[in-house]
Each structure stands twice: as C-alpha cells, then as structure tokens.
Amino acid sequence: MSDGFATADLYDEHGDALQSCAVQWRRYGGRPRFSGPVSTVRCHRDNAIVKAALAEPGAGRVLVVDGGGSLESALVGDLIAGSAVANGWAGVVVHGAVRDTVALAGLDLGVLALGSNPRKSAKDGVGERDVPVTFGGVEFVPGATLWADEDGVLVTRP
Numbered sequence: 001m002s003d004g005f006a007t008a009d010l011y012d013e014h015g016d017a018l019q020s021c022a023v024q025w026r027r028y029g030g031r032p033r034f035s036g037p038v039s040t041v042r043c044h045r046d047n048a049i050v051k052a053a054l055a056e057p058g059a060g061r062v063l064v065v066d067g068g069g070s071l072e073s074a075l076v077g078d079l080i081a082g083s084a085v086a087n088g089w090a091g092v093v094v095h096g097a098v099r100d101t102v103a104l105a106g107l108d109l110g111v112l113a114l115g116s117n118p119r120k121s122a123k124d125g126v127g128e129r130d131v132p133v134t135f136g137g138v139e140f141v142p143g144a145t146l147w148a149d150e151d152g153v154l155v156t157r158p
Contacts (some may be wrong), residue, residue, distance in 0.1 A: 003033040007151045021153040023095065023136035028104040029081070029111030034091035035147040036060040038140050038155065043127030044068045047075045053129060054080055058089030062110070062148070064140045066133035067096025071114060073121040074099035078107075085109050091148060095135045110148055132158070 011018055039061045041049050050065055063084070067075045076092055078100035084092060091110025097117040098104060104111050130142045140146070141158040148154075 003035070005033065005035065005147055005149070007147050007149045007154050010147055010154055017157060018154045019138040019157055021136035021138045021155065023114070025112040025153065026115060027111070028098055028101050028113055029091065029109045030105055030107050031091065031110040033149040034062065034110030035145065036062045036090040038062055038064050038142055038144045038146050040064045040066065040131060040133050040140055040142055041127060041129055042066045042131055042133050043075065045070055045073045046122040046124050046126045047080065048123045048125040049127040049129055050075055051080050051083070054084040054087060054089060054092070056087060058084060058087045060088060060090050062091045062093060062146045063089060064133060064146070065092065065094045065096065066135060067094060069095055069114060069135065071097045071117055073097065073119040074117050075121055076111065076113070077120070078103035081107050081109055081111060093146070093148065093153065112148060112153070
C-alpha cells in the first residue's frame with residue numbers, strides 16, 4: 001500500500017465506513033505513515049507470539065498487538081522490529097510498551113505504542129494469533145485494512 005494518504009482525508013471521504021481509534025499513540029518507528037492488511041496478536045507481558053509472527057513474511061501487513069495496555073514490559077524491541085523490516089511488514093501497532101526506542105526510530109517500519117519500558121517480556125508463548133482484538137473503540141479484525149499517520153489510526157469495519 002502507498003504512503004501517499006492522509007487519515008483525515010480518508011475519513012472525510014469514507015466517514016463511518018471507517019473506525020477511528022481513540023488511543024493517543026506515541027510514534028517510535030522510522031516510518032511515520034503506514035498502511036496494510038491487519039494481522040493480530042493478543043498477549044500479556046509475553047512476546048513469543050509477536051516474535052514468531054514478525055519472523056514470517058509480512059507482505060506489507062500491519063501487526064496489531066493487544067497487550068492489554070500494559071506498560072510493565074516491552075512487547076517489541078529492536079531485534080523483533082528488525083525482523084519485521086527484513087520480512088516485509090509495514091508496521092506494528094502495540095497496545096502496550098516497546099523498548100530500544102532510539103534503534104526503532106532508525107528502522108523503516110511504522111511503530112506505534114502506548115509507551116516504552118526497558119524490561120523485556122516473558123517468552124512462554126502465551127497468547128492468541130489472528131483473532132479479533134478491541135481497544136480504543138475499534139475492533140481490529142484480521143484482513144481489515146489499517147491506515148496510520150501523524151493524525152491517528154483508521155481501520156475498515158468488520
């Protein structure tokens with residue numbers, strides 16, 4: 001998908017056909033605008049499934065990680081984000097924390113998160129993949145289209 005869009009213009013054109021996420025994101029990646037089909041992970045303080053997902057071919061997709069809003073440990077860091085870049089992911093949206101923020105800024109990847117924490121997460125593989133997740137008033141369904149820019153995040157309705 002092209003980075004030549006503005007979420008405000010998309011919303012003006014499509015209105016309530018799009019969901020607008022109410023979360024006030026912090027930007028960490030080197031790509032300020034990104035879009036693509038949604039893939040999801042639901043996990044809490046355990047990033048093994050996130051790591052596995054981003055190690056697969058991304059084909060321009062966006063991984064939406066529902067970490068329950070926890071800022072207690074990071075679900076994405078520089079190594080996992082580097083894997084995402086190498087595998088062709090467009091971006092990662094983390095409803096939780098990231099780490100290695102200086103390194104993330106240098107990667108050609110969209111990275112949105114609630115905040116940062118240097119603490120690493122567990123690696124037990126607890127969580128779910130490609131299930132609908134909901135936060136910020138939006139239901140993120142695998143296969144939906146997500147657009148993110150400096151104004152926020154829009155997603156097609158299920």
